[in-house]
Amino acid sequence: MKKMLIPILAVLSAVALAETPKRPMSLVVMWDGARADGIVNAELINLRKLASGTWQKGYNGAWSFCGKPIDDARAYSFANHASIMNGVTRQKHGVTFNHTSHLCDAKRWPCWLSRLLDAKPGLKAYFSYACGDHNWATCRDERVAHRDFGGKDDENAAALAALYASPDAPDAAVMMFEEPDGIGHVKGFYPMSQEYRKALETCDVRLGKVLGAIAARPTFADEDWLILVTSDHGGYHTMHGWKDTHSHTTPIILAGHHVVNGQMAGFPRGQDIAATMLAHFSVDVSGMDLDSIEIGKKAASWGPAAKLDDSLVWYYPIVARTKYLENAVKGGPGSVLFGDEEYFNPKIMKGRRFATPYLWIGGDEDVPCGARLNDSVDLFLRPGPAVTLAFWAKTVKREGRQVLFGNKDFARAGSPGFVVTSGLHTERTANGMCLVFATPEGRDEVVGTYDIEYGEWGFYAVVFTGEGQAWFCQGRKDGCFHWVCARAENALLGSGLPLCIGNDGTGSYKWNYMDFLDDIAVWKRSLTLDELRCIFKAGLQGRQLKDVVALDVRSREARDLMDTTEKAGVVGK
Numbered sequence: 001m002k003k004m005l006i007p008i009l010a011v012l013s014a015v016a017l018a019e020t021p022k023r024p025m026s027l028v029v030m031w032d033g034a035r036a037d038g039i040v041n042a043e044l045i046n047l048r049k050l051a052s053g054t055w056q057k058g059y060n061g062a063w064s065f066c067g068k069p070i071d072d073a074r075a076y077s078f079a080n081h082a083s084i085m086n087g088v089t090r091q092k093h094g095v096t097f098n099h100t101s102h103l104c105d106a107k108r109w110p111c112w113l114s115r116l117l118d119a120k121p122g123l124k125a126y127f128s129y130a131c132g133d134h135n136w137a138t139c140r141d142e143r144v145a146h147r148d149f150g151g152k153d154d155e156n157a158a159a160l161a162a163l164y165a166s167p168d169a170p171d172a173a174v175m176m177f178e179e180p181d182g183i184g185h186v187k188g189f190y191p192m193s194q195e196y197r198k199a200l201e202t203c204d205v206r207l208g209k210v211l212g213a214i215a216a217r218p219t220f221a222d223e224d225w226l227i228l229v230t231s232d233h234g235g236y237h238t239m240h241g242w243k244d245t246h247s248h249t250t251p252i253i254l255a256g257h258h259v260v261n262g263q264m265a266g267f268p269r270g271q272d273i274a275a276t277m278l279a280h281f282s283v284d285v286s287g288m289d290l291d292s293i294e295i296g297k298k299a300a301s302w303g304p305a306a307k308l309d310d311s312l313v314w315y316y317p318i319v320a321r322t323k324y325l326e327n328a329v330k331g332g333p334g335s336v337l338f339g340d341e342e343y344f345n346p347k348i349m350k351g352r353r354f355a356t357p358y359l360w361i362g363g364d365e366d367v368p369c370g371a372r373l374n375d376s377v378d379l380f381l382r383p384g385p386a387v388t389l390a391f392w393a394k395t396v397k398r399e400g401r402q403v404l405f406g407n408k409d410f411a412r413a414g415s416p417g418f419v420v421t422s423g424l425h426t427e428r429t430a431n432g433m434c435l436v437f438a439t440p441e442g443r444d445e446v447v448g449t450y451d452i453e454y455g456e457w458g459f460y461a462v463v464f465t466g467e468g469q470a471w472f473c474q475g476r477k478d479g480c481f482h483w484v485c486a487r488a489e490n491a492l493l494g495s496g497l498p499l500c501i502g503n504d505g506t507g508s509y510k511w512n513y514m515d516f517l518d519d520i521a522v523w524k525r526s527l528t529l530d531e532l533r534c535i536f537k538a539g540l541q542g543r544q545l546k547d548v549v550a551l552d553v554r555s556r557e558a559r560d561l562m563d564t565t566e567k568a569g570v571v572g573k
């Protein structure tokens with residue numbers, strides 16, 4: 001008898017030691033019309049906790065600020081609500097415009113909550129929304145508890161928080177907020193209005209209430225939560241609903257035990273939410289014909305460097321008084337000014353922007369001016385180069401499409417390479433600053449445009465990542481830092497021409513940039529949004545890049561620099 005006792009005890013203790021699987025739970029919160037850059041322009045404390053992996057012990061955070069709405073419909077709400085719910089794009093769900101959700105074949109393309117209940121009939125699902133029957137039409141499954149809050153987002157959040165405190169808590173929930181879209185349509189999405197920022201902050205407070213209710217659950221420690229926050233589209237001025245980058249750059253933030261910390265690789269999409277949530281409940285989606293893949297398991301390969309000047313290859317604080325711009329930081333290859341010697345254009349001007357001179361490029365149609373960066377052809381030779389370009393510009397309103405930077409022959413549409421230009425508009429955006437790059441189909445892809453604050457210094461940055469993203473950022477006088485992101489996996493960036501300042505790659509483009517530039521920098525790597533924001537915030541304080549190159553963007557000093565202006569009320573208040 002004694003002999004038997006030992007093996008039995010060993011088995012019992014092994015069973016006790018084996019971890020009891022935690023109960024999978026999930027929540028998706030959709031903020032209608034939230035731009036990705038809201039995260040740094042408004043005080044979104046709860047959202048930042050989720051993204052940074054600091055929400056609760058053991059929870060990681062994955063984020064993307066270049067999330068993509070579906071690309072086979074214009075950026076209308078309902079087309080994207082359907083994709084978030086059903087995991088397929090317009091071609092399958094059939095919802096092209098607002099108020100056409102009834103066209104969605106919910107039997108053929110059921111919402112993921114229905115698919116979850118099919119696979120796990122014992123679970124509870126919940127869907128609360130803001131657009132009445134139209135939202136419900138994408139689901140139409142009476143097994144799913146559902147409530148229409150008609151845009152009353154506070155009640156919506158309070159109801160779900162109450163549910164989480166009750167025994168009826170849903171295993172999987174989707175909650176859609178009507179704000180900030182409603183405010184954006186009246187007060188503006190971009191440039192970010194005070195009211196729009198406030199609407200984002202109010203959404204964050206609502207999110208906080210629901211997250212608080214989750215964390216307060218007596219069974220929280222035994223639960224395995226996957227929480228996702230996203231939006232259906234961004235916006236420009238008081239509109240959205242087309243395919244420009246302002247509408248097509250959204251936040252996707254995931255918090256969970258099993259997500260990989262940090263910036264997500266590639267372009268996570270609203271339609272990916274279905275596969276991601278179903279995978280969390282171990283539901284096999286392989287036979288469902290979804291346009292949806294699990295996200296949050298792979299981090300981007302690029303991140304902040306140890307110092308801002310890592311891989312800085314050209315830098316022009318514009319301190320030189322000669323015809324050669326000084327490459328002050330690295331002592332590497334410089335550049336050659338070209339133009340009209342007689343009129344001494346372009347020339348270095350004394351100014352107050354950074355307490356040093358800045359560059360003024362004159363010239364006219366007959367005598368194009370600019371500066372050619374020596375040895376810059378190689379920068380874009382290989383496919384998928386990681387390159388960043390940042391600068392300050394003060395622009396006067398003019399006719400024509402002036403080129404600020406470029407290595408492309410801009411007079412020849414669709415020619416390889418890129419330019420940054422002012423005075424160009426897209427289908428629905430006004431004239432402004434934009435990035436243009438060539439596609440293999442011989443098209444000129446436009447990223448932006450940004451409204452120019454004429455007569456004011458503004459910060460701009462272009463980032464091409466090795467992962468196929470083309471970011472274009474703008475920092476404005478009010479402290480707002482905006483960004484949009486385009487798919488550039490196939491961009492033709494190598495043109496065989498050098499990169500020029502104030503002109504295109506040919507150096508003979510007749511509308512050379514005739515205004516002011518300062519603190520121009522080119523890196524042979526992808527800078528992160530935080531790194532760029534650091535440079536921008538320093539610039540707002542009158543500090544040049546060379547004053548902050550030693551900064552590690554992850555340092556306390558860098559965080560303080562970025563937060564100072566926010567606390568001073570420039571941003572977000």
Ligand SMILES: [Zn+2]
Nearest residue numbers: 032033077232
């Ligand atoms: Zn919307």
